[in-house]
Amino acid sequence: MKKSLVVLLALAVALGLVLGGCQKQAKEVKIGIIAPISGEAATFGESTANGAKLYFDQVNAAGGVEGMKIVYFVEDDKGNPTEGANAYSKLIDQNKVSAIVGTVMSKVSLAGAPIAQNKGVPMISPTSTNPAVTLVGNYIFRACFIDPFQGFVAAKFAYNDLGKKTAAVIYDSGNDYTKGLAEVFRDEFTKMGGKITAFESYTAGTSDFNAQLVKIKATNPDVLFIPNYYNDAGLIAKQAREMGIKAIFLGGDGWDSPDLFKIGGKAIEGGFFVNHFSKDSQVPAAKKFVADYKAKYNKDPDALAALAYEAAMIVVDAIKRAKSADPKAIRDAMEKTNLETLTGVVKFDQNRNPVKGAVILECKNGQAVYKASVNP
Numbered sequence: 323m324k325k326s327l328v329v330l331l332a333l334a335v336a337l338g339l340v341l342g343g344c345q346k347q348a349k350e351v352k353i354g355i356i357a358p359i360s361g362e363a364a365t366f367g368e369s370t371a372n373g374a375k376l377y378f379d380q381v382n383a384a385g386g387v388e389g390m391k392i393v394y395f396v397e398d399d400k401g402n403p404t405e406g407a408n409a410y411s412k413l414i415d416q417n418k419v420s421a422i423v424g425t426v427m428s429k430v431s432l433a434g435a436p437i438a439q440n441k442g443v444p445m446i447s448p449t450s451t452n453p454a455v456t457l458v459g460n461y462i463f464r465a466c467f468i469d470p471f472q473g474f475v476a477a478k479f480a481y482n483d484l485g486k487k488t489a490a491v492i493y494d495s496g497n498d499y500t501k502g503l504a505e506v507f508r509d510e511f512t513k514m515g516g517k518i519t520a521f522e523s524y525t526a527g528t529s530d531f532n533a534q535l536v537k538i539k540a541t542n543p544d545v546l547f548i549p550n551y552y553n554d555a556g557l558i559a560k561q562a563r564e565m566g567i568k569a570i571f572l573g574g575d576g577w578d579s580p581d582l583f584k585i586g587g588k589a590i591e592g593g594f595f596v597n598h599f600s601k602d603s604q605v606p607a608a609k610k611f612v613a614d615y616k617a618k619y620n621k622d623p624d625a626l627a628a629l630a631y632e633a634a635m636i637v638v639d640a641i642k643r644a645k646s647a648d649p650k651a652i653r654d655a656m657e658k659t660n661l662e663t664l665t666g667v668v669k670f671d672q673n674r675n676p677v678k679g680a681v682i683l684e685c686k687n688g689q690a691v692y693k694a695s696v697n698p
Contacts, residue, residue, distance in 0.1 A: 349389060349390045349391075349647070350390055350391050350392070350393045350647075351387065351390045351391075351392055351393070351420055351641060351647040352393050352394075352395065352417055352418055352419045352420055352647075353378065353392055353393070353394045353395075353419055353420065353421050353422070353423065353634075353637060354394070354395050354396075354397065354409075354410075354413035354414075354417065354419040354421070354422040354423070354424065355370075355371055355374045355375070355394055355395065355396045355397070355422075355423050355424055355630075356396075356397045356399050356406065356409045356410065356413070356422060356423070356424025356425040356430075356434065357370040357371045357396070357397075357398070357399065357424055357425055357426055357630075358398065358399050358400055358401035358425070358426055358427060358430070359371060359396075359398040359400075360398055360400050360401075361399075361400040361401030361402065362401045362551065362553060363401045363426060363427060363551055363553075364401075365552070365579040365580065365581055365626075366426045366427075366449070366551075366578075366579065366626050367398065367399075367401075367426060369623065369624050369626035369627040369630070370424070370425075370426050370448055370449070370626050370627065370629075370630040371396050371630070372615070372618075372619055372623075372627055372630075373448070373615070373623065373626065373627035373628060373629070373630030373631040373634070374394070374423045374448075374630040374631065374633065374634045375394065375396070376614065376615060376618055376619075376627075376631060377631045377634035377635055377638070378392045378394050378634055378638075380614070381638055387638050387641050387642055388641060388642060388645055388646075390641075390647060392638070395413055395417045395419065397409035397412060397413060397424075399424070399425050399427075399430050399434075401427055401430065402430065403429055403430050403432070403433035404433070405430075406425055406430035406431070406433045406434045407433045407434055407437060409424075409425075409434070410422065410433075410434035410437040410438055410445075411437055414437065414438070414441050414443050415441075419443065420443070420641075420647045420648070420649050420652055421443065421444045421445070421446070421637045421640075421641075421649065421652050422434075422438060422443060422444070422445040422446070423445075423446055423448065423630060423633045423634055423637060424445065424447060424448070425447060425450070426447070426448065426449050426450065426626065427450065427497075427499065428450040428451060428452035428454075428455055428497075428498045428499040428502075429497060429498045429499065430450075431445075431447045431450035431452075431455045432450075432452070432454060432455060432458070432498065435455060435456075435458035435459070435462045436458055436459075438461055438462065439458050439459035439460075439461045439462060442461060442649055442650060442653075443461065443649045444461045444462075444463065444637075444640075444649060444652050444653040444656055445461065445462055445463065446463040446464060446465055446633045446636055446637060446656070447462075447463070447464045447465070447466070447633070448464075448465045448466060448626065448629035448630040448632070448633040449464075449465075449466050449575070449598075449625075449626055449629050449630075450464055450466070450499075451464075451466055451467065451468050451469045451472060451499060451502075451503070451574075451575065452468070452469055452498045452499055452502050453468045453469060453470060453502070453673075453675075454498070456673050456674045456675055457673060460653070460657075460674070461649075461653050462674060463636070463656055463670065463674040464674065464675055464676070465629045465630075465632045465633040465636060465668070465676060466575075466598055466629050466676070467598065467675070467676065467678055467679075467680060468675055469499070469502045469503045469506055469574075470506050471680065471698065472503060472506070472574055472575065472596050472680065473502075473503050473505075473506025473507040473509075473510055473549075473574075474506065474510045475596045475680045475682070475696045476503075476507050476510075476547065476549075476572055476573075476574060476596050477506075477507050477510035477511040477514060477516070478510070478514070478696065479572070479594065479596070479682055479694070479696070480511060480516070480544075480545045480547070480570075480572055481511060481514045481515070481516050482514075483682075483694065484544075484545065484570060484594075486516070486544035486545045486570065487515070487516050487517060487544060488516065488517045488518075488519050488541075488542075488543045488544045488545070489507075489511055489516060489517075489518055489519065489543050489544065489545040489546070489547055489569075489572075490518070490519050490520040490521070490522070490538040490541055490543035490545070490546050490547070490569065491504050491507060491508055491518065491520070491521050491522065491546075491547045491548075491549070492520075492522045492523070492524070492531065492534050492535070492538065492546065492547075492548055492550075492558060493522075493523055493524075493548075493549050493550060494523070494524060494525070494526055494528075494550055494554060495523035495524065495525060496525055496526045497526065497550075497551075499549075499576065500549050500550050500551075500576070501523075503549035503574050504521070504523075504547070504549050507547050507549065508521060519538075519541030519542070519543045520537055520538045520540075520541045520543065522534035522537055522538060528554075529557060530561075531557065531558050531561050531562075532561065532565075535558070535561060535562050535565050535567065536565070538562075538567065538569075539562075539565055539566065539567050543569045544569060544570065545569050545570050545571075545572050546562060546567065546569040546570070546571055546572070547572050547573070548571060548572070548573045548577075549573060549574045549576065550573070550576055551576040551577075551579075552576060552577050552578070552579035552581050552582040552585070553581065553585060555571075555573055555576065555577050555582060555586065555590075556581070556582050556583075556584070556585025556586035556587075556589075556590060557585060557586075559571050559586040559589040559590045559593065560585070560586055560587060560589040560590075562589070563588075563589040564589075570592065570593065570594070571589075571590065571592070571593035571594075571685075572593065572594050572595065573593065573594075573595040573596070574595060574596050575595065575596060575597050575598060575625060577593075577595040577597075577690075578595070578597055578624045578625050578626060578683075578690065579624065580624075582685070582690075583685070583688045583689070586685075590685045591685055591686065591687075591688075592684075592685060592686075593684075593685040594682055594683065594684050594685070594693060595682070595683055595685075595690070596680050596681075596682060596696075597625045597680065597681050597682075597683050597690070598625040598628065598629055598665065598678075598680065598681070599623075599624075599625040599628035599629065599664065599665055599681065600625075600681045600683060600690075600691075600692040601622045601623060601624070602691065602692040603664070603665075603692075605664065605665070605666075607662070607663070607664050608628070608664040608665070611623065611628065611631060611664050615627060615631075624690075628664050628665070631664065632663045632664055632665065632668070635661065635663055636656060636659055636661060636663075636668065637652070637656070639655075639659065639661050640652045640653075640655035640656040640659065641655070643655040643658070656670075656674075657670060657674065665678055665679070666678060666679070677698055678698070679695055679696060679697035679698060680695070680696045681693075681694070681695050681696070682694040682695075682696065
């Protein structure tokens with residue numbers, strides 16, 4: 323009888339070990355993806371979600387991360403700060419995510435970041451370039467360069483590469499991204515010796531820019547800096563050309579959408595914009611990413627997709643090094659990131675911003691093509 327009891331206990335222990343092992347193999351790490359899949363920046367949201375999902379799917383296909391399958395949840399912030407805040411709360415409180423990749427627009431990230439910070443869940447924005455985003459706290463990261471660098475690159479390209487000495491600016495005063503970029507460009511261009519002939523703003527929802535463009539035309543600038551999203555930029559370019567403004571159009575990464583060419587048409591041809599990534603990159607990892615993305619989604623990736631892919635890489639790398647799905651452990655590992663990505667090695671500065679270069683793309687024959695690279 324005693325012998326039988328011993329045997330039964332041994333079998334129970336063995337079974338427990340087997341079941342424990344199975345449970346370990348079945349562990350999941352939950353990650354949120356937030357993007358403006360609808361609303362004023364819908365193409366941005368689609369690219370962002372696609373880029374992050376592509377990488378997470380590839381990791382899962384290769385066996386997961388530290389024995390864990392990645393389960394991701396996608397939320398649409400609609401480009402609206404209130405919707406964004408709700409998305410952050412839902413992912414953290416209901417879905418119990420360990421990290422968040424998102425979101426795109428600075429104004430929405432600024433609404434969501436305090437929630438992530440207060441609840442102790444790391445977030446990494448692929449594309450929010452406003453410096454204030456990561457200043458919210460030590461759980462907030464980004465995968466993109468920030469507006470002061472982007473504004474400097476645009477001003478340097480206009481003044482040195484294009485050799486232009488006068489510039490006008492038109493921007494959306496209610497958008498943290500466009501306002502910040504406009505101000506940096508103005509200050510940097512002036513420091514270099516250039517002259518800002520007009521600095522015009524408009525409110526969100528404007529579709530007729532006649533009042534601002536009349537003032538700009540009167541100053542006859544060499545360059546018109548349009549640091550807005552693709553939808554407004556395309557309309558402004560079209561109306562400016564119709565009015566007879568001959569300035570070279572220059573913008574920021576908010577131009578990066580195929581809809582820019584649909585909206586702006588011939589008016590946007592010959593324009594330039596600062597960006598984070600070019601599909602023409604010859605970096606092996608970038609070439610593979612472009613091929614993989616095109617195979618899955620049947621179109622070339624833009625910088626939004628590339629940065630979301632990089633943000634996903636950074637999160638997974640942190641999980642690997644932390645060997646944990648614990649949000650704090652992931653955050654601590656993210657802070658020590660030293661990772662080769664699509665655009666080079668990513669390390670974070672004291673404010674959790676990556677130090678990385680930029681590219682200039684030219685609007686040519688209905689496409690954004692590589693023109694030049696600018697490093698810090």
